[in-house]
Amino acid sequence: MLTRQAEKSHIVSSIELMTQNTEKTAVSASQTALSAEGALTSSMSEGYSSQFNSQRANKIAANAAVHNGVLAAAVDYEGVRQLRRTFSIELKQGSITNQKRSGRCWMFSGLNVCRYEMIKDLNLADLELSETYLFFWDKMEKANYYLESILDTLDEPLSSREWEYVNADLVDDGGWFWGFANLVNKYGLMPADAYPESANSDSSADMVQYVNALLREDAAQLRARHEQGASLAVLREVKSQMLAAIYRMLSISLGEPPATFDFVVRTKDDEDKDSQSAESSENSSAADSSAEKGEKSEKDGEKKGFITGKLIVDKNITPLEFFHKYCSVDLNDYVDVADAPHKEYGKLYELRRSSNMVAGHEIQFANMGMDVIKRALIAQLQAGHPAWFACDCEPFSLRRMGVFDRKSVNVEALFDVEYKLDKADRLRFGESLGNHAMTIQGVDLDENGNPTRWKIENSWGKMVGENGYFVMSDEWFSDFVYDVVLRREFLDADTLAVAHSKPVELEPWDPFCKATRCIA
Incomplete structure (x- = not known):
């Protein structure tokens, strides 16, 4: 039996418990109300279904898309017919190349620019340069760059945005024109028959996976030794030993690159x-x-x-000797001219942590806009020189047909929607990012000298497009091309002044930086 005091305490405790339960119930009900607000309800779904079925066009569109795929159902035959494949200015390239299942488009595009000039200068019928050679050294340089970045961020919290960026790509295939220039200037070039493609250059994912895995183990070891008090000099010695294992992995996967080779070709x-x-x-x-x-x-x-024809024989030549002797392209004489409308025009920008090698050229671009790009590009093509460029190759594109054109891929009509974001907002919101590099080989001009469509040399083999070539409408060019790398001789004084100015540094995770970091 409870005493009066105990009974009083029991009553108070019961009241407090009831109050707490009531408060919990109220909070729970409030949370339920909050979570329910904005949820998709059955009545909403029924309304959407009623709207969908009320339009005969929706059923027709569904039949086409379900059985053929969205892109095939969205093809506008009138748009495709209007986008003809004749060009008033058209350069003649060698045979089409194929990067296969790798992210080396930026490298193929750069090599396509170089081999065009070599084919023309040497009067050859064709020439392919070794993509595997640059691929090998790109992996080695990226591995060294990653481990150096680890040494540069030893005290950086693993939860920081800086660390997340450093630890993201490692030796992945993506790259940019300046990465290509870094490699060629340091290692030179060689013909494809001196160092041909392999299973792991054709399809690089497995090799990259295991190289990256080892590098992350190396990163953990370097940070652990740093915490134990190892000096930077000691850590760099450890890093050198780590790179020996990476070299071994790459040599096993791709074959060790030759130090010299014989160059034998016959002119036309x-x-x-x-x-x-x-x-x-x-x-x-x-x-x-x-x-x-x-x-x-x-x-x-x-x-x-x-x-x-004349037989050219050059025995026991090094890759750098080959590059300087036979390739007239000066990769330091180019400017990356961009159209990045979310940034101020008339400025030179540099992307922090964007190089593929220590002490290499960081990615820089002069943000001058489309008018400057097209004017200089047309002049360069008229003078007989192709151009490297980067774009978002996914929107409104038909891979099999080789078409980049909003009117030809009319998904807006198929779905009865409109896509209204401008180029600046597509970058800001991550809707459009540069993800593919190719080579511009021609343009069609109207009676006023304005471009109507562009001839594009791709690196996806002969089975896509028209024997590997794509056609791009000028409207698509304006919307989804971000950079064109142009020879200085075709740029106006204002653009050259910007190119020689002090660059504005951008963070690696800037929207345009992300666009340029993952070309594949």
Whole structure:
């Protein structure tokens, strides 16, 4: 039996408990109300269904998209027909290249610019430069850059944004024009037959996965040794030993790059080629006539075809010697001219932590806008020089047909929606990021000298587009091209002044930085 005091305490405790339960119930009810507000309800879904089924066009669009895919259903045949593949200015390139299942587009595009000039200068029918060679050294340099970044951020909290960026990409395939220039200026070039493609350059994901995994173990070890008091000099020695393992992994995966090679090619001989074509046609006609009579042609076996032209033989040459001797391209004589409308125009910007090698060229771009880009680009093409550029290759594009054009890929009509964000807001909100580099090889100009469409050399092989080439409408160019790397000789004085000014430094996670960091 409770005493009066105990009973009083019990009553007070019961009241407090009831109060607490009431408060908890009220909070719970409030949370339920908050979570329920804004939720998708069955009545809303029923209304959406009613709206959808009330329009006959929705059913037709659904039939087309479900069975054929969104892009195929969105193809506007009138738009495709209007986007013809004739160009008033058109450069003749060698055979199309194929990066396959790798993110080396930035490297292929740079090599396509260089080999075009070499084919023209040496009078060759074709030439492909080794993508694997630069790929090997890009991985080595990125591994060293990552480990140096670890040494640079030893006291950085692992939860910081800086650390998150440093630890994000490692030796992934992506890159930029200045990364290409860094590699060529340091390591040179070589023909593809001196260091051909391999299974792991064609499809790099597995190799990259395990190299990155080892590098992150290395990073953990370096930070642990730092906490134990190891000096920077000691840590750099440890880093050097770590890089030996990375070199071994890359050499096993790609084959060790040759230090020297033999360069052997034969130049074209246009007169002999024309003569041979005429003789071939004449022999074919005679053989056909004899075959009809059941007789053997007297000319059979009389003429043998010989490969003519000058033979160029350069034995035991190094990649740097090859580059300086046979490639007239000065990669330091280019300016990356951008259209980044979310940044102030007329400024030079530099991306912090954007290089692919220690002491290499950081990514810089002169933000001058589309008018400057197109004017200089047309002049460069007219003078017979292609151009490296970067874009967002995904919106309003048809990979199989080789089309970049908003009117030809009319998803707005298919879904009955409108996409209204301008270029600046697409960058700010992460809707559009530069993700692919290609080479511009031609342009069509109207009667007033304005561009209507562009000829694009891709690096996805001959089975996409028209033998590997894409056509890009000028409207799409303005919307989704971000950078074009141009020769200084075709730039106006204002652009050159900006290119030589002190750059404004941008953080690596700036929207435009993110756009340029992950080209693949």
